[in-house]
Amino acid sequence: QVQLVESGGGLVQAGGSLRLSCSASGRTFSRTYAVGWFRQAPGKGREFIAAMFWSGSGTIYADSVEGRFTISRDTSKNTVYLQMTSLKPEDAAVYYCAADPVRISRSGQNDYWGRGTQVTVSS
DSSP, rough: OOOOEEEEEEEEETTTEEEEEEEESOOOOOOOOEEEEEOOTTTTTOEEEEETTTTTOOOOEETTTTTTTTEEEEEETTTTEEESSOOOGGEEEEEEEEEEOOOOOOOSSEEOOOOOOEEEEEE
């Protein structure tokens, strides 16, 4: 079993930055494991944000965050990061980390999920 715990959320002004972390435990990821980030705003469905393979390859982003958000990982810490810059009020949501042994499904069919961290962006 894999346990994922997100942290780093909070309140930030529009135009500001935040870095989210997702600490994984329970197993060591192989290079082919996939990790990613999703978000869910009140009254909306869960939205895919970014994903990558544990090897560091295959990085992809949603159009809504391309150029502003960066996904990365630190294999020594078993941690995935989401660096968010130029934040907008519409980026406010609960952000979730996900992991899967094969690939990150944009539709949300992934094996492991964290419990989320709240990001609030004031205008």
